[in-house]
Every structure is written in C-alpha cells, then in structure tokens.
Amino acid sequence: MNTPSALEEMMAALRCLPGVGPKSAQRMAYHLLQRDKSGALRLAQALARAVERIHHCVKCNNYAEEEICSLCRSLKRDAGLLCVVEMPADLLMMEQAQCYRGMYFVLMGRLSPLDGVGPRDLPLDRLLRRAQENIGEVILATNFTVEGDATAHYISTLLAAQGIKVSRIARGLPVGGELEYVDSGTLAQAVLERRVVTG
Amino acid sequence: MNTPSALEEMMAALRCLPGVGPKSAQRMAYHLLQRDKSGALRLAQALARAVERIHHCVKCNNYAEEEICSLCRSLKRDAGLLCVVEMPADLLMMEQAQCYRGMYFVLMGRLSPLDGVGPRDLPLDRLLRRAQENIGEVILATNFTVEGDATAHYISTLLAAQGIKVSRIARGLPVGGELEYVDSGTLAQAVLERRVVTG
Structure with missing residues (x-):
C-alpha cells in the first residue's frame, strides 16, 4: 500500500467519531491536509485539552x-x-x-x-x-x-x-403541530392530559 | 453559558471537518467524552502527527x-x-x-x-x-x-x-449499467465512442 502510514492512522482515528465510516474518514483526512492544516492542529489540541480537563460537576453531574x-x-x-x-x-x-x-x-x-x-x-x-x-x-x-x-x-x-x-414536563402536540399529521399516540396523550381552559 | 470552555472549543474545532455542523459537532464531542476518550486522544495524536509529517512526493505529487x-x-x-x-x-x-x-x-x-x-x-x-x-x-x-x-x-x-x-480512460456505460436507466449524455458518448467487436 502506498498511503503514508500517518495518513492511514489519521483515517483510522477519524472513525472513532460517530457516523464516520471509511469513505467519510478519507474525505475528512484529505480535506484537512489539503485545505485546513491549522484546523487539524486546533482540533488535535482541543481534543487533548478536553479529555484532560473535563470532568463531572459534583453537584449536577454535567x-x-x-x-x-x-x-x-x-x-x-x-x-x-x-x-x-x-x-x-x-x-x-x-x-x-x-x-x-x-x-x-x-x-x-x-x-x-x-x-x-x-x-x-x-x-x-x-x-x-x-x-x-x-x-x-x-x-x-x-x-x-x-x-x-x-x-x-x-x-x-x-x-x-x-x-x-x-x-x-408536559406531553402533547408540538407548537405548530397539526392534528392531521401528528402520530396517534401523541394525540391520544394530548386528549388524555387535556387542560381546563375555562369553567 | 454553562458549557465548559474546553468542551465549547472541542465542538468549535470539530466543525473544521467537512459536513460537520453544530449539531453533529455536539454529538461527536459528547460521544467522545462519554464513550471514547482513548479514541479522542488517539485522534489528537494522529492529526498532529499527520500535519507534521505528511508532505508531497517530489515525483508523483501525492x-x-x-x-x-x-x-x-x-x-x-x-x-x-x-x-x-x-x-x-x-x-x-x-x-x-x-x-x-x-x-x-x-x-x-x-x-x-x-x-x-x-x-x-x-x-x-x-x-x-x-x-x-x-x-x-x-x-x-x-x-x-x-x-x-x-x-x-x-x-x-x-x-x-x-x-x-x-x-x-474510456467513457461509457458502467459495468452492470442498463440502457433504460443511464443518463442520455453517457449513452450518447457510449454510442459515439463505440468499439469494433468484429469485422
């Protein structure tokens, strides 16, 4: 194989991202090398920094x-x-x-x-x-x-x-929702959990 | 805003990838933090290494x-x-x-x-x-x-x-291509550039 190993490794590593298969990884790798080397370096630093620094808040767990x-x-x-x-x-x-x-x-x-x-x-x-x-x-x-x-x-x-x-939190039709297009489960719940408007 | 800045920076940096918008970047960042921290570190190293080492071949320009x-x-x-x-x-x-x-x-x-x-x-x-x-x-x-x-x-x-x-390289119908479904430009070229089979 004539692909440089650093390029192969970059393509393989990009596949840890969700929704990125071999073709996308290849496209991303070539894009970064050809057009956005500074973006690639920035991403490398941001990933390393995030993994090192981000933990869970002891109060809210975020x-x-x-x-x-x-x-x-x-x-x-x-x-x-x-x-x-x-x-x-x-x-x-x-x-x-x-x-x-x-x-x-x-x-x-x-x-x-x-x-x-x-x-x-x-x-x-x-x-x-x-x-x-x-x-x-x-x-x-x-x-x-x-x-x-x-x-x-x-x-x-x-x-x-x-x-x-x-x-x-309340369940029901979304804002802008139309009865004609809503699923029957949501409609049934919206009727069941109806609110009194007057009287 | 309550998002940690290292997380914000990671999401922003992920957007340098082609086809990655704000929502995808967010999903990728959370995925890496929650499920694949080692993958994130590997990606960080692979990106830095690729940018540093990969150049163009003086003969073929690859x-x-x-x-x-x-x-x-x-x-x-x-x-x-x-x-x-x-x-x-x-x-x-x-x-x-x-x-x-x-x-x-x-x-x-x-x-x-x-x-x-x-x-x-x-x-x-x-x-x-x-x-x-x-x-x-x-x-x-x-x-x-x-x-x-x-x-x-x-x-x-x-x-x-x-x-x-x-x-x-030759232009024509793809392997497995059917005349009914091929675009007319390709079909016209395939007729124009037809090959003599016998005689």
Whole structure:
C-alpha cells in the first residue's frame, strides 16, 4: 500500500467519531491536509485539552472543568427547583429554550434493562441527596421514550417516598403541530392530559 | 453559558471537518467524552502527527512521509506508464480497482476558471518534466466532469507538443449499467465512442 502510514492512522482515528465510516474518514483526512492544516492542529489540541480537563460537576453531574460548574455556582438561578435530564445535550436544549431558571441534575443515561442499565448504574443516590438540599420541586425532563418514561417513573417513586414534590414536563402536540399529521399516540396523550381552559 | 470552555472549543474545532455542523459537532464531542476518550486522544495524536509529517512526493505529487513515496520507489511497477489523476482519492480508487501497475502524477486539483484555478495553479511544468523521464504513454484519468475534461484536453495538447503519447480512460456505460436507466449524455458518448467487436 502506498498511503503514508500517518495518513492511514489519521483515517483510522477519524472513525472513532460517530457516523464516520471509511469513505467519510478519507474525505475528512484529505480535506484537512489539503485545505485546513491549522484546523487539524486546533482540533488535535482541543481534543487533548478536553479529555484532560473535563470532568463531572459534583453537584449536577454535567460536564465541567471546575469541581462545581458555573451553573451550579450561579446566584441568579432558582436554587429551589431541580430539573432532571438524561444527557448534557438535553440540558443544553433546555437552556437554549430559555424556559427554565432553576438547577439541573444530569443522569448521564437512562434505565434500560435491554442494554443492561439498571437503577444501580445511574447516580440515583446522588440525585436523592441533591434533592434533599432545600429543593422545593423536582421536574423530571427525561425523554418521552419507553426508557425515559420508565426512568421518570422510577425516580418519582424514589423521591415521593422522601416527601419531595415531583413533576413531569408536559406531553402533547408540538407548537405548530397539526392534528392531521401528528402520530396517534401523541394525540391520544394530548386528549388524555387535556387542560381546563375555562369553567 | 454553562458549557465548559474546553468542551465549547472541542465542538468549535470539530466543525473544521467537512459536513460537520453544530449539531453533529455536539454529538461527536459528547460521544467522545462519554464513550471514547482513548479514541479522542488517539485522534489528537494522529492529526498532529499527520500535519507534521505528511508532505508531497517530489515525483508523483501525492501525499507522502518520505521525499519520494513508496509507490514511486517501487521496482514492481511499470516505469514507462504515467497516469494523471486529479486528487489522491482518485489514485486510491485506481489502486483499489487493481487495473493499473504504472506510475502516477497527482495534479492536486483541476482547471476551473470559475474557481479561479488556471493552468499556472496546477503543477503542469512538473508533470511535463516527469513525462519526459522515459515515459512511453501518459494516461489521463481526470474526472469526466466539465473541469476534468478541460484539464485532460489542456494536458494532452501540452504533452502532444513534446511528442509524448497521450491516452484518456474510456467513457461509457458502467459495468452492470442498463440502457433504460443511464443518463442520455453517457449513452450518447457510449454510442459515439463505440468499439469494433468484429469485422
């Protein structure tokens, strides 16, 4: 084979990225070498730095460089509200929606017996301790998948046993949603969980 | 913003990869942190090493770690044939097809006036010198696009003026191609460039 080994190694290493197969890896490698060597060096440094510095916040379990992340240290947030999400990307979406000003707890996963993830594999004891620190309400914002629902149900039982108020984010039609095109499961839930408007 | 800056920087740096937007970069960053930290470190090293070591072969202009690449040094190849391709990926495809055992010259581009790439932006003087080193035939294997065809035409004029034999790879229906589904341009060329089978 006439490919330089450093190039082959770069192509192989690029395949650790999700969704990148051999052809994409080849395209990426050639692109970086031909057009963006500085970008490649910047990426190399950013990867090394991120792996070295990023750990989990001891309070919210999200990724952080400090022991306690800036969100948990912030005085502008409502310290009496705790929102439980599955993944850091979910927290990011909540923040982008600008609909919530309380604290968070990131599970870094969900209950999923099929994948061998049971209650012991999630930091539920840490969540329980965190929820007992002057939290008035825990809002469960796990996904509305089978696993996310099961996780929410498990956590609500756990917290309710300690007398902690627990709520779940609403399920229903999306904003701009049309009845004609929505799936029947969502429509059925929207009818079931309908809100009283007047009277 | 509560995202650690090392994480933000990693997401920003990942966007130097072709086809990676903000959402993909986020997914890749979280994937690496959660599941594949060793892969991230390996990628960081591979990128830095590739940028540092990979240069162009002085003979064929392909990427190489040495001054002259292993293919150009090989004694098993036919030194009298020179195949001209646009990009290193094209050379790789030729090698994978195992249809050619001669030498190569990689243009690292194509004539493309719309993108401001003229004859002076391609290493045509190096190609001319290379073609005069005991080469019996130059095979033009640029793409069958407008730019690739124009490049092939330009090079063939250049080399023919020096009395060098030049050929172009065949155009026609792909292997397994059906007339019903092929585009009319390809079919027209296949008829125009038909081969005598008998008589």
